[in-house]
Amino acid sequence: MSSISIKTPDDITGMRIAGKLAAEVLDFIAPHVKVGVTTGELDRLCHEYMINVQGSIPAPLNYCPPGYTPYPKAICTSINDVICHGIPGDKVLKSGDAINLDITIIKDGYHGDTSRMFLVGEPSILARRLSLITYECMWLGISKIKPGAHLGDIGFAIQQHAEKSGYSVVREFCGHGIGKVFHEEPQVLHYGHPGTLEELAPGMVFTVEPMINAGRREIREMGDGWTIKTKDRSLSAQWEHMILVTETGYEVLTVSAGMPPPPAFIANTPASLVTI
Ligand code: MF3
Ligand code: CO
Ligand code: CO
Numbered sequence: 001m002s003s004i005s006i007k008t009p010d011d012i013t014g015m016r017i018a019g020k021l022a023a024e025v026l027d028f029i030a031p032h033v034k035v036g037v038t039t040g041e042l043d044r045l046c047h048e049y050m051i052n053v054q055g056s057i058p059a060p061l062n063y064c065p066p067g068y069t070p071y072p073k074a075i076c077t078s079i080n081d082v083i084c085h086g087i088p089g090d091k092v093l094k095s096g097d098a099i100n101l102d103i104t105i106i107k108d109g110y111h112g113d114t115s116r117m118f119l120v121g122e123p124s125i126l127a128r129r130l131s132l133i134t135y136e137c138m139w140l141g142i143s144k145i146k147p148g149a150h151l152g153d154i155g156f157a158i159q160q161h162a163e164k165s166g167y168s169v170v171r172e173f174c175g176h177g178i179g180k181v182f183h184e185e186p187q188v189l190h191y192g193h194p195g196t197l198e199e200l201a202p203g204m205v206f207t208v209e210p211m212i213n214a215g216r217r218e219i220r221e222m223g224d225g226w227t228i229k230t231k232d233r234s235l236s237a238q239w240e241h242m243i244l245v246t247e248t249g250y251e252v253l254t255v256s257a258g259m260p261p262p263p264a265f266i267a268n269t270p271a272s273l274v275t276i
Contacts, residue, residue: 004177004186006203011110011179012244015205018105018112019242019253021056025049025075025103026116027258033118035095039077042101043088047074050105059104059111059182069225076102076115078227083170083211083219083236085226095121098131100238104182111178113207114254115240126214127235133165134212134237139266141190141208145243145250149200155192158210168217170236173228175207178242200245205253209240 007015028049029042050056058074071087078086078100079093086100093099102115117131140161141154162169175188186198190210215234222229230236244251261267 002186002198004198004201004204004206005179005184006201007179007205007244008203012203012205014108014110015112015179015242015244015253018056018107018110019114020112020256021050021054021107022103022105022112022114022242023254023256023259024054025105026101026114027256028053029101030118030258033093033099033101033120035093035121037093039079039086039088039091039093039099042077043073043075046101046103050074054105054107056105056107059106059113063182065183071226076100078102078236078238080235081230081233083213083228083230084173084238085228087224087226093120096123096127097121098123098127098235098237102238102240109180111180111182112254113178113182113240113242115209115238116260117237117239127237129165130167130212130214130235130237131239133162133167134210135239135260136263137161137190137210137212138208138239138241139263141210142241142243142250142252143266145200145208145245147200147202147245147247150195151186151188151198151200152192152196153194154208155189155197156194158208159191162210162212168213168215170211170213170217170219172219173211175209175240177204177206179205202245202247204245205242207240207242209238211236211238
């Protein structure tokens with residue numbers, strides 16, 4: 001029995017709007033991600049843009065899953081060996097930093113969730129390659145999405161590409177169903193085996209958001225109750241899109257004018273529909 005919700009046409013309209021708004025926050029903040037800016041300033045700018053320009057609400061602010069303390073900021077800023085859930089603050093970006101900005105907004109009750117990597121100043125070859133491979137991992141996973149495919153197909157594609165590139169896949173965090181609720185079923189694992197786990201059906205909406213480490217996959221939790229780092233202090237990268245399963249394949253909901261284009265191998269996939 002599957003408890004993955006099937007969105008109604010009205011839900012899908014709402015999710016398209018929310019997804020686009022989340023992606024547009026990333027477009028807005030991109031030129032500000034430079035040497036010398038603090039993560040707190042990036043949070044302030046995004047928060048102000050959501051409230052005053054978009055009329056949207058930052059979903060992370062005060063978000064409090066069971067066993068957590070309320071998240072204190074509007075966005076997540078995860079630098080270098082921070083895997084996810086980095087809390088914005090006084091940290092100043094320096095040349096060579098690799099930072100993930102993860103944006104989740106709520107508009108008319110619907111969530112839009114997306115994240116991108118930004119490479120600051122003069123990034124290392126490693127940071128560039130890790131970000132690129134992680135981006136390819138996300139899209140390889142997305143490219144498997146169509147009715148009749150299984151969640152395990154997505155995880156397998158991601159794990160294969162990460163591991164053959166010499167990297168590892170974080171296991172403790174995963175993609176997720178999303179809608180009027182921030183995190184709902186299913187869990188979208190970024191590792192696994194083809195043909196396993198739930199079968200996909202039109203109207204499902206979930207994120208694909210692989211966290212890939214340059215070193216080992218183990219994590220450690222910081223004392224702030226949120227920040228997750230690599231145990232071996234190796235670099236970690238993440239990209240995230242929110243996807244609708246359609247009758248013929250998938251639709252990326254977190255699209256915007258400034259989003260990075262899909263890798264070339266996607267442009268030739270007939271099933272893909274990437275609308276702006
Ligand atoms: N946006 C994250 C995700 O992709 C969740 C962040 S929860 C927060 O699922 F509270 F840290 F913001
Ligand atoms: Co996110
Ligand atoms: Co997410």
